[in-house]
Amino acid sequence: QTPKTDPFTIAAPASEVSLATRVRVVCRVRPLTETEALRETRLIEAVDDKTVCLQEKETPNVFTYDSVFDEHATQEDIYASVGQKTLADLFKGFNGTILAYGQTGAGKSHTMMGPGDGNDLDRGIIPRVAENIFTHILQSSDEVEYTVGLSMMEVYKEHIFDLLDPQPKDFLIHEDKLNGIHVRGLSQAFVSSSSEMASVLKQGCKNRRTASTNMNTDSSRSHAILQIILTQKDVTSGEIRRSSLFLVDLAGSEKVDRSGATGITLEETKKINLSLSVLGLVINSLTDPKVNHVPYRDSKLTRILQESLGGNSRTTLIINISPASGSYYETLSTLRFGSRAKKIRNSVHINTELSVDQLKGRISLLEKRNKYLEEQL
Ligand code: ADP
Numbered sequence: 001q002t003p004k005t006d007p008f009t010i011a012a013p014a015s016e017v018s019l020a021t022r023v024r025v026v027c028r029v030r031p032l033t034e035t036e037a038l039r040e041t042r043l044i045e046a047v048d049d050k051t052v053c054l055q056e057k058e059t060p061n062v063f064t065y066d067s068v069f070d071e072h073a074t075q076e077d078i079y080a081s082v083g084q085k086t087l088a089d090l091f092k093g094f095n096g097t098i099l100a101y102g103q104t105g106a107g108k109s110h111t112m113m114g115p116g117d118g119n120d121l122d123r124g125i126i127p128r129v130a131e132n133i134f135t136h137i138l139q140s141s142d143e144v145e146y147t148v149g150l151s152m153m154e155v156y157k158e159h160i161f162d163l164l165d166p167q168p169k170d171f172l173i174h175e176d177k178l179n180g181i182h183v184r185g186l187s188q189a190f191v192s193s194s195s196e197m198a199s200v201l202k203q204g205c206k207n208r209r210t211a212s213t214n215m216n217t218d219s220s221r222s223h224a225i226l227q228i229i230l231t232q233k234d235v236t237s238g239e240i241r242r243s244s245l246f247l248v249d250l251a252g253s254e255k256v257d258r259s260g261a262t263g264i265t266l267e268e269t270k271k272i273n274l275s276l277s278v279l280g281l282v283i284n285s286l287t288d289p290k291v292n293h294v295p296y297r298d299s300k301l302t303r304i305l306q307e308s309l310g311g312n313s314r315t316t317l318i319i320n321i322s323p324a325s326g327s328y329y330e331t332l333s334t335l336r337f338g339s340r341a342k343k344i345r346n347s348v349h350i351n352t353e354l355s356v357d358q359l360k361g362r363i364s365l366l367e368k369r370n371k372y373l374e375e376q377l
Contacts, residue, residue: 018347021346022342023341025317026066026081026318027063027065027338028069028073028320029046029052029069032322039326040324040326041324041325042323042325043056043331045070046068048068049069052335054328054335056328061332061335063335075111075128078124079128082316082318083125084132086098086129087129087132087133087136089243089314091140091232092350093243093352094243094313095245095312095351096246096313096314097305097313098246098247098318099315100249100250101334101337102250102252102320103321104252104254106330108250108320109249111320112126112247112248113126113205113249126201126247133197134197135194143235144233145232146233147231148190148229148230149189149190150164150188150197150200150201151186151187151229152200152224153171153186153227154208154219154223154224155222155275155300156221156222157268157271157272158300160186171186172184181304220252223275225247226246228244228245229242230245238358239355240352241351246305246313253276253330254330256272277299279302282295282309286309312347315344
């Protein structure tokens, strides 16, 4: 005998409902510099808001992305297209990632940070996110308690450097149920206003510059990773939403050539190139149905960003390009990188933890339902 209609509707918790999504790819073309304008020609044209054309001798090479911004796009336009949506998702409980990729000089730092340390009118995505997180919190209901934690690190030659606590230290990457994949021992600053957040960011940027001067390294060869962890506790139900946002300024995508850099050993050259090469391999593996293994663990960068690529994160990749003819090969390679990344599928869910009372409620409902079904049988 078939049981009558089940009167107990027990919806799965939000954390168990996955949504399929795709990595979003946004292309930003910077203006020609004054020197480039004198000596080089422009090879890139944004055809419309989704298409960009790279002029290759007589043949145009056309690429399409989720959005294309030409040199007239303002920092506000980029924030409105990329940052705002990612931040809204963060408050819903989704993890997010924004990655800036491209050759050195293509506009990654300009896009992510902007000139200076982010106080300028021309400030980039990071300072705007910092402001808007707190605008959002101030406008929201009193029923929710918020905690905003901030970590900043630099990955250089497969070594992790804590930008908020610049002591030489060896960090390892760990994975557990509560924190997911994380850098164990990395410091976290808790901030309660946008000005506090701005001053932590400023200190982190300053530490990055000092470290690069002291160690005589080129910061364009390192990856700067900012992680914001937002915790939202509903005071009535006790439910907790904990979501993470990675904002990443990647190292210049051009290969480091030993001949161009003085005093650099072959081992160092390999390490500098490793993370970006592995990033390329990860993207190839994720988008090639014939490949089963994704080599996340082969570099620090890809291991830290594992959830961002093929996992639980709404990810946007911004490919930054220069329009100048001298950058032709790097631009082509960046455009191809963006086209491959477009095919990455992620699977996201709202990161919630039920309170003890909510869990007890669920258990009692499940028990009642089991009893009912047994009676029906
Ligand atoms: P990257 O971080 O990729 O090495 P930068 O962001 O430092 O490159 O940009 C190189 C130069 O070009 C900087 O002087 C920057 O201010 C300028 N620039 C980059 N993108 C833009 C843009 N969209 N508009 C105006 N200037 C830009």
